[in-house]
Amino acid sequence: MKKGGGAGYEARERTAPKAESLVLEPRLERIEEVVRKRTRSLTVVLDRLEDSFNMAAVLRTCEAMGLQEVHVIEHPEAKFDPHSKVTQGCDKWLDVRIHRDFAACREYLHSRGFEIQVSAMREGAASLFELKFDRRLAFVFGNERHGVSDEVLSGADGVFWIPMRGFSQSLNVSVAVAATVTRAIAWRLERASEDGDLTPEERAELTERFQLLSVKQRKRIYRGQRTP
Amino acid sequence: MKKGGGAGYEARERTAPKAESLVLEPRLERIEEVVRKRTRSLTVVLDRLEDSFNMAAVLRTCEAMGLQEVHVIEHPEAKFDPHSKVTQGCDKWLDVRIHRDFAACREYLHSRGFEIQVSAMREGAASLFELKFDRRLAFVFGNERHGVSDEVLSGADGVFWIPMRGFSQSLNVSVAVAATVTRAIAWRLERASEDGDLTPEERAELTERFQLLSVKQRKRIYRGQRTP
Numbered sequence: 001m002k003k004g005g006g007a008g009y010e011a012r013e014r015t016a017p018k019a020e021s022l023v024l025e026p027r028l029e030r031i032e033e034v035v036r037k038r039t040r041s042l043t044v045v046l047d048r049l050e051d052s053f054n055m056a057a058v059l060r061t062c063e064a065m066g067l068q069e070v071h072v073i074e075h076p077e078a079k080f081d082p083h084s085k086v087t088q089g090c091d092k093w094l095d096v097r098i099h100r101d102f103a104a105c106r107e108y109l110h111s112r113g114f115e116i117q118v119s120a121m122r123e124g125a126a127s128l129f130e131l132k133f134d135r136r137l138a139f140v141f142g143n144e145r146h147g148v149s150d151e152v153l154s155g156a157d158g159v160f161w162i163p164m165r166g167f168s169q170s171l172n173v174s175v176a177v178a179a180t181v182t183r184a185i186a187w188r189l190e191r192a193s194e195d196g197d198l199t200p201e202e203r204a205e206l207t208e209r210f211q212l213l214s215v216k217q218r219k220r221i222y223r224g225q226r227t228p
Numbered sequence: 229m230k231k232g233g234g235a236g237y238e239a240r241e242r243t244a245p246k247a248e249s250l251v252l253e254p255r256l257e258r259i260e261e262v263v264r265k266r267t268r269s270l271t272v273v274l275d276r277l278e279d280s281f282n283m284a285a286v287l288r289t290c291e292a293m294g295l296q297e298v299h300v301i302e303h304p305e306a307k308f309d310p311h312s313k314v315t316q317g318c319d320k321w322l323d324v325r326i327h328r329d330f331a332a333c334r335e336y337l338h339s340r341g342f343e344i345q346v347s348a349m350r351e352g353a354a355s356l357f358e359l360k361f362d363r364r365l366a367f368v369f370g371n372e373r374h375g376v377s378d379e380v381l382s383g384a385d386g387v388f389w390i391p392m393r394g395f396s397q398s399l400n401v402s403v404a405v406a407a408t409v410t411r412a413i414a415w416r417l418e419r420a421s422e423d424g425d426l427t428p429e430e431r432a433e434l435t436e437r438f439q440l441l442s443v444k445q446r447k448r449i450y451r452g453q454r455t456p
Contacts, residue, residue, distance in 0.1 A: 030395070037393040053281070057400045066393035090396045129414045162410065163417075165265040165294030165424075167258070168318045171406070172285045178403040179410040182390065186357045186411065189391075196393075 019211040031210045034093075035203050037066045039196040042133065042184050043114070044177055045105060045140040047148050048075040054144060056086030057174035063090040065181045066196055068206070071105055071138065072098045092213055102152050114138045118148050118156040119176055121169065125161040133184040134191075141173050247439040259438045262321075263431050265294045267424040270361065270412050271342070272405055273333060273368040275376050276303040282372060284314030285402035291318040293409045294424055296434070299333055299366065300326045320441055330380050342366045346376050346384040347404055349397065353389040361412040362419070369401050369408075 020028065044062055049055050049072075059082050062070050072080045080098060082091060099105035109116055117131070118140040140156060142148030153159065162171060162179050171179070198206065248256065272290055277283050277300075287310050290298050300308045308326060310319060327333035337344055345359070346368040368384060370376030381387065390399060390407050399407070426434065 034394055057403055060396050061399060061403050063394040064392040064396035064399055086400065088396065090394070093395050128410075129417060163413075164292040165413070166262055166291040166318070167321050168288050168292035168316065171289060171292055172314065172402065174400065175285055175289050175402055175406040178399070178406040182407040183410065183414065185391075185393070189357060 019208065019215045022215045023211050027214050028211070031207060031214065034066075035196075035198065035206050035210065037194060037196045038068050038198055038203075038206065039066055040068050040202065041136045041197050042067055042181070043069040043071060043109075043138045044181065045071040045073065045109075045116070045138050046080075046173075047073045047102065047140055047142045047152055048078075048146075049080075049141075049143060049173065050075055050078045051144055051173075052081050052083040053086055054172070054174045055080060056082035056084070058082075058141075058177045059087050059091050059094060059096070061174065061178050061181055063094050065185050067094075067181065068198075069095045069097065071109070072096060073102055073105055074098055074100075075143070093210065102149070102155060106155050109138050112136070115158065116140060116156045117158045117160050118142075118152055119161065119180065120148055120153060120159050121161050122153070122159050125159040128160055128162045128180060128183055131160055131183075131187075133187045137184070139177075139180050139184075141177055144173055247436065247443045250443045251439050255442050256439070259435060259442065262294075263424075263426065263434050263438065265422060265424045266296050266426055266431075266434065267294055268296050268430065269364045269425050270295055270409070271297040271299060271337075271366045272409065273299040273301065273337075273344070273366050274308075274401075275301045275330065275368055275380055276306075276371045276374075277308075277369075277401065278303055278306045279372055279401075280309050280311040281314055282400070282402045283308060284310035284312070286310075286369075286405045287315050287319050287322060287324070289402065289406050289409055291322050293413050295322075295409065296426075297323045297325065299337070300324060301330055301333055302326055302328070303371070321438065330377070330383060334383050337366050340364070343386065344368060344384045345386045345388050346370075346380055347389065347408065348376055348381060348387050349389050350381070350387050353387040356388055356390045356408060356411055359388055359411075359415075361415045365412070367405075367408050367412075369405055372401055 023031070044058065044067065046055065046058060059070060074080050097108075099108065106116060114136040116138045120142070139160075140148060140152055142152065162176060164171070251259070272286065272295065274283065274286060277286075287298060302308050325336075327336065334344060342364040344366045348370070367388075368376060368380055370380065390404055392399070
């Protein structure tokens, strides 16, 4: 089995066509457009969510609105397991990073220059509608039943809330993320071009990765269509 | 049994205290604030939804954001039955009107001067971020799997979409409602006062109704706390 394995690998490597040549033209254009609009300077942090539908709805919203990164602080008793019926496979286009706790997540985001804003109803919380989105921002959303922890509240750089006007004093977490992310994207669209903010290097890296993912997808589809 | 029934009724009517006198002061202030911010000139129409969590999340978002009315075109095979775990009882503060079909809903809304905007990805659809919210607007959102029907598309006054920037080409319906309603409210907040737009008569009517609902709620709580 071992004999010839190396050569075979090398041969495959030499003859393997580039992913780009295997992807259909409309798909290449779609990838180019998505990459051009992508942002790494807005991100969402999910703090110990429990519900797989909520996890999934958040991922789909973030992907659809052009965010590349989502951060997850896993619930000690509920694995991060977004429901695939709701994600519709969108998670493969995202960088979802799992952190063991908020301290680790905070250190990582701060090292990359992110300001951490926590969603909570607190005295002095800033209105979402008054926030400026002109910098690296990470928005933290807490557990469905318990909200964000004291550790998160005290370790964040700011607290914001979505101004509510009714008797209901809270929103479903996927609804809160949707309100926040669409607000941020709309704010930026009004003040800058339609483009995202990846560097040329980040664009090249992501384009290649998306092309590879598209090839894998096509292969899967072809397998599914093969006549037995 | 019949004897004295009329008199008893009259007696109860004479001695029944006004709801206002039975509601605690902080609650009265809360009711006044909610009524002051309430709007009847923005509404959401749900076109044959199937999922009770989605129905519930939409009601909670609308109530929390100050909408008084929600319209429902019921699915022929799925009763409108918002999940109470998600509504958290907020639906009692809303006017939820069920229509037998879109034609009936359209006629009702048009008779009250509403413009009907349907959420759908279509050539020529207006961007949510470019809509003006300075008039009576009803936003229609379609079924989770099939979207809005052709009947709705052809019978509406306009089509809009939430500009998406990723590979995902659709949003969960409760997410789409959240993005639309918070956008509309933020737009109005930037251009007008924090107040809603009820007439003095509508305010008085709603205040009284909310006070009555609060009394019923208090009675329920007292019953729950009674020592056996």
